[in-house]
Amino acid sequence: MQSSVYQFLIGCFAAIGSFLFGYDLGVIAEVVASDSFKTSFLQTDGDSRSGTVVALFTAGCFCGAFLASFSDPLGRRGTILLACCIFVVGGAVQTAGVAIAMLYAGRLIAGIGVGILTMIIPIYQAELAHRKIRGKITSLQQLFNALGQIFATWIGYGCYMTWSGTGNSSEWRIPLGCQIVPALFLGALILRFPESPRWLCDHDRAEDGLRTLARLHAHGDTSDPYVHAEFNLIMNQIAEEHSQRKVTYLDLFRGWPNMRRMILVMAIQASCQMTGVSAIQYFSPQIFAQIGISTGLSLLLQSVNAIIAFAGTTVCILTIDSIGRRPLEIYGCLFLCATFVVNAAIIKVFPTTSHNTGAHWAFVVLTWMFNLVFFITSGPLSWSIPAELFGTAMRLKGVSVGAMTSFAFNTMIGQVTPIAITAIGWKYYVVFIVCNLTNAIFFWCYLPETKGLNLEDMNELFRDHPLFVPGSKWVPSSEVDESAKVIARQEGLAGVASKEKMAEFVEEA
DSSP: OHHHHHHHHHHEEEEEEEEHHHHHHHHHHHHHSSSSHHHHHOOHHHHHHHHHHEEEEEEEHHHHHHHHOOOOGHHHHHHHHHHHHHHHHHHHHHHHSSSSSHHHHHHHOOOOOHHHHHHHHHHHHHHSTTTTTHHHHHHHHHHHHHHHHHHHHHHHHHHHHTTTTTOOHHHHHHHHTTTTTHHEEEHHHHHHHGOOOHHHTTTTHHHHHHHHHHHHHSSSSOOHHHHHHHHHHHHOOOOOOOOOOOOGGGGGGGHHHHHHHHHHHHHHHHHHTTTTHHEEEEEEEHHHHHHTTHHHEEEEEEEEHHHHHHHHHHHHHHHHHHHHHHHHHHHHHHHHHHHHHHHHHHHHHHHHHHOOOOHHHHHHHHHHHHHHHHTTTTTHHHHHHHHSSSSSHHHHHHHHHHHHHHHHHHHHHHHHHHHHHHHHHGGHHHHHHHHHHHHHHHHHHOOOOOTTGGGGGHHHHHHHHOSOTTTTTOGGHHHOOOOHHHHHHHHTTTTTTHHHHHHHHHOOO
């Protein structure tokens, strides 16, 4: 088996944790819209309670992402196992819920498990992957997120159509109970997969780290030149990090290179939520109701939306390591902005009382197009980019802060959306129009391209790369002959020369 295929398969298995996240995101729209659930739990203060059911899950994710930053002694696999156990408990409490407090508690506990998983899995994937396919491997997080949404929405739709109006709680208990199965599968088998070689090297198990690198990249050949080069890069960075004091959360913001990284990570995660995707995922029945679409039909449309999301993420996986991160983020945000502009206008001009079927279908199609582009661009990149920006010592805590930022904004969107839709309708979309436009401008100005770089090059990147980056490229010193750097420096191009120019310098040298 080719080493890239082996890495891809490991990445797929680990991404089952993200399947759980996607399933919970997708299933809740059917749960809070089901007749039996409304009768049991939403008779009083329905908008607020439905928002809390959604928001407590992401609040739990926030807590889980924070707790995961202290999981280093467990290793990447041990942390995934712990998260699965927590998630199973939360899923069981939700499924057995007979009072709204049980739903709240179950959502919170399950969220803690998912928060740990969604933070640790892209780290595990990034630390296993070859730099040339790292974007593809880490994008599997979003692919399985979309796959989870497909299962959730179609199971939810089937249960709604089967038991709607009967008062049978199976309408929402079965969709909630199904999420326990993949968590059991992931937890039972994760220890059969290799540990992160970077974690092994960082915990005085260098020989195990070398053997794991050889398994991943050279069919077990520990004498392979690439394996030795990668091993030396890892050991050199770890030796430098061990010579310094232990990293704390404050160190993430100490010094401009670290501060710059954290601003980018937090901005990427916040901007992903402020595209408006969570509002659509959680409350599609309420959103579609603004143009007169019934709950049953809106759940069917959301099920189609989940398939579109899977297709979009597949496109991202096929293109991210060739197109790069910057173009996808910039042009994706601009397109998402345009879809919200048109949809806001449709809701304003053709409200629920309108019988303009063409306008209503235009709204649906634009929502599908929004989802397609989101999952080609911002969705996968919000997890891929943060996982690759840090050195070994800072990676857990740095990605943790990014994940907490994502879940904090997600929680806010979950709590505010049902109230805002009822109160101001189409005007709520203006928030996402503004955010998508400013996101695109920010990424054009400040997001450097990380395509094809080693994880160990990131410290040098943020130390040497200019702050304002439109159109600029950067080549790490590990890829440039020393004589070529001298020539580049003489030309005044060190640190910002294009790869093509550097290639010319190498040939001349």
